[in-house]
Amino acid sequence: MPPPPLLARAVHKRYADTTALDGLDLEIASGTIHALLGPNGAGKSTAVNVFSTLTRHDRGEVLVAGHDVRRQAARVRAEIGLVGQATALDPMLHGRENLVMFGRLHGLANSAARDRAAELLEGFGLADAADRKVSTYSGGMQRRLDIAAALIRRPGLLFLDEPTTGLDPRGRLDVWAAIRRVVEQGTTVLLTTQYLDEADQLADRITVLGAGRVIAEGTAGELKDGLGGDRVIVTVPDATAFARMVDLLDGEPDPDRRQVTVAAGPAGGTHTLMTVVRSLDAAGIRVDDLVLRRPTLDEVFLHLTAPTTGVSR
Ligand SMILES: Nc1ncnc2c1ncn2[C@@H]1O[C@H](COP(=O)(O)OP(=O)(O)OP(=O)(O)O)[C@@H](O)[C@H]1O
Ligand SMILES: [Mg+2]
Numbered sequence: 001m002p003p004p005p006l007l008a009r010a011v012h013k014r015y016a017d018t019t020a021l022d023g024l025d026l027e028i029a030s031g032t033i034h035a036l037l038g039p040n041g042a043g044k045s046t047a048v049n050v051f052s053t054l055t056r057h058d059r060g061e062v063l064v065a066g067h068d069v070r071r072q073a074a075r076v077r078a079e080i081g082l083v084g085q086a087t088a089l090d091p092m093l094h095g096r097e098n099l100v101m102f103g104r105l106h107g108l109a110n111s112a113a114r115d116r117a118a119e120l121l122e123g124f125g126l127a128d129a130a131d132r133k134v135s136t137y138s139g140g141m142q143r144r145l146d147i148a149a150a151l152i153r154r155p156g157l158l159f160l161d162e163p164t165t166g167l168d169p170r171g172r173l174d175v176w177a178a179i180r181r182v183v184e185q186g187t188t189v190l191l192t193t194q195y196l197d198e199a200d201q202l203a204d205r206i207t208v209l210g211a212g213r214v215i216a217e218g219t220a221g222e223l224k225d226g227l228g229g230d231r232v233i234v235t236v237p238d239a240t241a242f243a244r245m246v247d248l249l250d251g252e253p254d255p256d257r258r259q260v261t262v263a264a265g266p267a268g269g270t271h272t273l274m275t276v277v278r279s280l281d282a283a284g285i286r287v288d289d290l291v292l293r294r295p296t297l298d299e300v301f302l303h304l305t306a307p308t309t310g311v312s313r
């Protein structure tokens with residue numbers, strides 16, 4: 001089996017008195033979108049910079065497609081593309097000129113650079129704007145061109161550091177579509193984000209980073225399940241009904257709200273909801289409100305990154 005696009009083990013990185021990475025472990029599967037999710041200062045950019053050979057880590061091991069980022073930096077650079085938090089484009093050049101320049105910088109002959117630029121402009125929906133200055137592009141268009149520039153040499157692994165930060169909703173959707181396209185074409189993507197919905201929408205797997213280490217990892221669904229899974233919440237109109245409901249249902253009562261919360265069984269939330277409805281109906285208990293609640297990724301994230309919460313994996 002070929003080595004994974006990225007394998008990081010116990011990576012440490014200190015800046016003066018700041019520990020930016022504190023034993024980071026990460027493995028990315030080929031052909032997937034992997035999100036590194038974390039708040040400001042969690043170490044996302046440091047991780048991407050270490051993985052892309054821009055920053056040297058102090059301890060631990062990082063292999064890109066089996067190549068060591070410290071000892072085989074040139075091999076690693078040939079494997080990767082990087083879109084950093086700041087744009088790499090020249091705003092005074094046209095979109096096409098930027099891409100051709102990148103192609104030339106990466107050693108393509110002029111005609112090859114022009115062909116590749118045209119192909120990328122078409123693929124990223126920028127053909128109509130190709131011969132305008134980048135300074136006239138919207139934020140989403142600029143970011144798409146940034147991504148296109150990083151793909152000039154068809155890297156196997158693309159790093160995107162907060163690709164949609166600062167974009168309006170339309171721009172975000174366009175960039176998401178561009179990222180999905182990148183993966184469809186066979187490139188593996190590691191993106192960093194502070195946005196839960198972005199990780200939820202795009203990523204096959206999510207690694208939650210806090211203070212330079214992994215605090216949780218899984219699919220969006222697994223992370224949500226980690227917080228206790230689905231719950232069915234029943235509210236009844238009066239105290240009598242509440243007392244009867246407490247006897248009937250195996251859940252957590254809240255007398256003030258006349259509510260019982262039932263954790264979903266192994267058959268899932270919908271099944272538990274049906275069971276609850278049937279038994280309430282059979283007992284003739286009137287219900288004010290009945291909801292099936294799935295923890296949101298926001299709740300997972302807040303729970304995991306809260307300073308007072310114990311670390312869980
Ligand atoms: N060049 C540097 N010199 C000193 N400290 C740094 C440097 N780069 C990062 N740090 C510190 O390392 C920690 C991690 O920073 P990093 O930029 O990796 O976080 P981040 O998750 O990318 O944050 P953001 O979401 O704000 O981009 C922070 O405390 C930051 O202040
Ligand atoms: Mg950053």
